[in-house]
Amino acid sequence: MPAISDADRRWMHSALARLARGDLDLLASNAVADVAYPFGRISNADVALPWSQLLRAMPDLERRDDIFLAGENHPDARWTGPRPDRMVACCGSYVGTFREPFAGIPPTQGVVQLTYGEAHHFRDDKLSASWMLWDLAGLMRQAGCWPMAQPLGAPGLWPAPRGGAGVRLTASEDQGTLERVLKMHEGLNSFDGRDITSISMDHWHPDFMYWAAGNIGACRGVAGFRAHHQIPYRRAFPVAQGAGHFIRVADGPFAVTGGDVAVTHLGADYMGIPATGRDLRFRVMDFYRFDDDMLIAENWLPNDTLGLMAQMGVDVFARLAHLTGQPRLTL
Incomplete structure (x- = not known):
């Protein structure tokens, strides 16, 4: 399988940033997504809903990838759902001024960070499949309204990888x-x-x-x-x-x-x-x-x-x- 070229990596990285700024035309008409609760599995026009609702809540939304990986999606026979052969994976945070409610979370009128882990597949320059784990629990905590027991580990926002180099826009050799x-x-x-x-x-x-x-x-x-x-x-x-x-x-x-x-x-x-x-x-x-x-x-x-x-x-x-x-x- 051909490696994902450096040009393709840069384009996909840029496309995800444009999507977070409201360029929803990047979504394929038959796109599918599996998003953290309460969104769940959505398809077609509904795939735009998490993005549009997040943009309405944080009009100055900015995407910050701390990790951006790309490559062959190695097989796993246990997984029976959709599974593209090449994917990008991202870890980071959406940053913006929390102006309107999002998923029932009250706005703070101040800056917040919504951390995420995402995996995406692009086909014909359109985003066709996504898996998105957005940390709404962490957003509730920033809004001062987390309604459950506190975590046993230290809550808060995670940093980028030590030493940088988490955003991989140039192909690397397989290190095992x-x-x-x-x-x-x-x-x-x-x-x-x-x-x-x-x-x-x-x-x-x-x-x-x-x-x-x-x-x-x-x-x-x-x-x-x-x-x-x-x-x-x-x-x-x-x-x-x-x-x-x-x-x-x-x-x-x-x-x-x-x-x-x-x-x-x-x-x-x-x-x-x-x-x-x-x-x-x-x-x-x-x-x-x-x-x-x-x-x-x-x-x-x-x-x-x-x-x-x-x-x-x-x-x-x-x-x-x-x-x-x-x-x-x-x-």
Whole structure:
């Protein structure tokens, strides 16, 4: 398969910036998108709705990619939905003055950042397929109206990769990063259900940074990762298994995967919600930066926190409406 040319990389990077400024003609008439809750799976003319609503809320919207990767989308037989053969993946934030409500979140009249992880496929100079994890939980927190328990990790906005070079507008040689990521995923699946050290961390730098969106939060190093994310997650979901990736792309010292994790909420509470006994799907993307020793030095985790909570039976938007002066008045 031919590599994505440098000219194509620059054009797609520019096209996404133009889209954020309102050039919705870049959307194909038959486009499809899978967007974080509450938007969900949309197609055709509806694909413009998240963009148009965001632009109405933040008229001076600016897109800032901290990571931009492009390349062959390596196969995953577990994924049964649409899966283009070449994709771009982006991690960063939309910046703007929050003037009007967005998805029920009240405006602040000040500058906010809506962090994102996205994957896109362009065909015939049109955006034809997208997967977009916009961190609405983080936006609620900036608006001072997050209605649920606080994250166990450190909340806030993630930085760009250390050393820069996250925006890859020039093709790079394959450094084997994707193979190492998939090997690391095998280690995550080695959990014996009892001892957290049964999960191998051999592919991680001892002081790696974990930048998690939603209601997880940031943590540092193997000990911090286990304390603030891995142990609470595994106590809540003793049964957890990757259910397939819609994207698997490597680009220089970076790699990205994105898909669903199938979990069963049988154990402890998670994000303040008691065990429901339900089978759930948690949509995530993982962006990885490897250091010179080919260890994972940074991991960004855009995720659909609100979609997970909705499956648990918690309507975060109803709680948000109540806290902002619009409680339900009937059963």
